[in-house]
Amino acid sequence: xxxxxxxxxxxxxxxxxxxxxxxxxxxxxxxxxxxxxxxxxxxxxxxxxxxxxxxxxxxxxxxxxxxxxxxxxxxxxxxxxxxxxxxxxxxxxxxxxxxxxxxxxxxxxxxxxxxxxxxxxxxxxxxxxxxxxxxxxxxxxxxxxxxxxxxxxxxxxxxxxxxxxxxxxxxxxxxxxxxxxxxxxxxxxxxxxxxxxxxxxxxxxxxxxxxxxxxxxxxxxxxxxxxxxxxxxxxxxxxxxxxxxxxxxxxxxxxxxxxxxxxxxxxxxxxxxxxxxxxxxxxxxxxxxxxxxxxxxxxxxxxxxxxxxxxxxxxxxxxxxxxxxxxxxxxxxxxxxxxxxxxxxxx
Numbered sequence: 369x370x371x372x373x374x375x376x377x378x379x380x381x382x383x384x385x386x387x388x389x390x391x392x393x394x395x396x397x398x399x400x401x402x403x404x405x406x407x408x409x410x411x412x413x414x415x416x417x418x419x420x421x422x423x424x425x426x427x428x429x430x431x432x433x434x435x436x437x438x439x440x441x442x443x444x445x446x447x448x449x450x451x452x453x454x455x456x457x458x459x460x461x462x463x464x465x466x467x468x469x470x471x472x473x474x475x476x477x478x479x480x481x482x483x484x485x486x487x488x489x490x491x492x493x494x495x496x497x498x499x500x501x502x503x504x505x506x507x508x509x510x511x512x513x514x515x516x517x518x519x520x521x522x523x524x525x526x527x528x529x530x531x532x533x534x535x536x537x538x539x540x541x542x543x544x545x546x547x548x549x550x551x552x553x554x555x556x557x558x559x560x561x562x563x564x565x566x567x568x569x570x571x572x573x574x575x576x577x578x579x580x581x582x583x584x585x586x587x588x589x590x591x592x593x594x595x596x597x598x599x600x601x602x603x604x605x606x607x608x609x610x611x612x613x614x615x616x617x618x619x620x621x622x623x624x625x626x627x628x629x630x631x632x633x634x635x636x637x638x639x640x641x642x643x644x645x646x647x648x649x650x651x652x653x654x655x656x657x658x659x660x661x662x663x664x665x666x667x668x669x670x671x672x673x674x675x676x677x678x679x680x681x682x683x684x685x686x687x688x689x690x691x692x693x694x695x696x697x698x699x700x701x702x703x704x705x706x707x708x709x710x711x712x713x714x715x
Contacts, residue, residue, distance in 0.1 A: 376421075376602050379404070381524035383412055384422060384598055389525075389533045391424040391561045391594025392583070401525075401532050413562075423597040425687030426557030432544050432591040435479040437508040439639060439646055441677075442474040448499030449474050450683075457684035465684040468610065468677045475610065475677070476684075477508075506639035506646060512624035514635030514648070538590035549573055553582070554592070558688040561594045597685045600634075605650045607657050608634075608679040611665070612643035619670020620644065626668055632660050643675060 376384075379402070386398045395409040402409070416422040430437045444452055449471045456476050457465040465476040525533070546554060549572040556563050556571055568579045586592035600608070615623050620638060627636040627647055636647040651657050657676075665674060 378524065379408075379412055380416060380421075381603075382529075383409060383416070384596060385524040386529075386533050387413075387422070387424055387594075388596045389530065390535050391426065391596065393533060398533065401529050421598060421602065423687065424561035424594055425559070425597060426554070426561035426592055426594050427686060428544070428546075428554055428586075428592055429540075429590055430479055431482075432542055432589075433546070434482055434543065436482045438478050438480060439506040439508060439637075440476050440478055441504045441506075442476075442500055443472060443502035444474060444497075445499040445501070446471040448497060452497065452500065453683040457689050460688070463684060463686050464682070466682040467680045469680075470678075471680060473677060475679075504641065506641040506643075508637045508639050508646075511635070511637045512645075513628040513630070513633050513637075535587070538588055538593075540590035542589035542591050544586070544591050550582070553579070555688070557592070561687070595686045597687060600650050605652055607653050608648065608650045609657055610677045610679060611645075611647040611649055611661075612675040612677075613645040613647065613665070613671055614643050614673040615645045616670040616672060617644075619668075623668050623670055630660075630664055632656075632664070643673075 382402055383398065386393055386401070395413065396406045399406045399409045413422075442452060449467050453465050453467055453474045453476075456462050456474065456478075459478075461480070462476050462478045465474070467473070468475050544550070552571045553568060556568060565576045565579050568574075568583075569576045572579060574582070583592065587594075600606075613623070623645060624636065624638065627633050627645075632649050632651050634648045634650045636645065638644060639646045649657065649660060651660055661674065661676065665671060
């Protein structure tokens with residue numbers, strides 16, 4: 369759907385918010401909370417899903433697999449940025465691949481094996497071309513904001529509805545060495561987080577009851593989470609930027625807490641590198657970005673400096689790539705970016 373087409377009505381927004389709270393919530397439960405019919409909710413989701421407006425994806429948490437998320441910035445010649453972004457987007461270990469800074473920079477999140485063993489190198493993932501003029505990689509040490517969706521975009525339910533549709537917080541800390549069947553399960557959910565149980569049973573070779581039980585176990589322990597891909601421009605947010613903040617180490621906790629309370633922040637994480645805090649900011653326009661930088665960020669004690677990179681276009685978001693050509697065919701203009709899930713931010 370064209371990012372300039374803003375035709376989300378209240379039910380669309382409520383459904384998107386419900387799915388942000390629980391990506392596999394039964395439509396019957398959503399219908400009961402919203403006071404409408406199962407058929408209406410299912411029909412509305414199908415329309416949003418088919419026209420590309422909304423997609424639910426199921427993703428594994430990096431540390432549960434012994435992996436580390438890295439935010440990578442690739443400086444390149446403008447005429448090479450689209451090809452580099454496409455090459456990165458086609459990899460299974462990348463997400464949130466986008467063009468920034470007027471097409472002179474490609475940003476992405478990539479996962480690598482923790483430690484110094486095989487699979488821990490990042491540079492081997494990059495296309496080999498002299499058009500790349502610089503690379504900076506930031507290890508994401510800890511997500512500090514945006515780990516439970518972005519209320520600045522999807523806030524369409526009242527407190528009672530949120531309470532009725534929310535899931536208990538996962539316990540976290542679990543580790544998983546996926547079996548072949550579990551990997552097939554994860555591969556399907558990365559493309560369609562609401563894939564039907566019979567389809568998942570056929571892919572894994574499990575019974576339907578085993579599929580339901582295993583998904584619930586993975587979610588309860590924090591190994592598997594669900595995210596909603598939807599364009600913020602549909603909500604009137606036409607400007608996205610990546611902020612790289614330099615924060616005094618003694619102020620990291622306070623700044624992290626402040627960013628977590630900012631509606632403008634879709635995702636933020638403490639990172640390694642010259643700038644030790646990364647934040648994804650989504651606002652209505654350039655004036656709103658200026659106000660956010662000057663007033664909200666400028667007022668935070670301990671922030672020593674800030675670098676801002678405007679996001680021009682996203683080639684790949686959180687889930688598995690479905691159509692790279694479609695992603696690159698979007699016209700330049702308002703960015704097509706969604707907030708970050710917990711571990712797997714827009715960058």
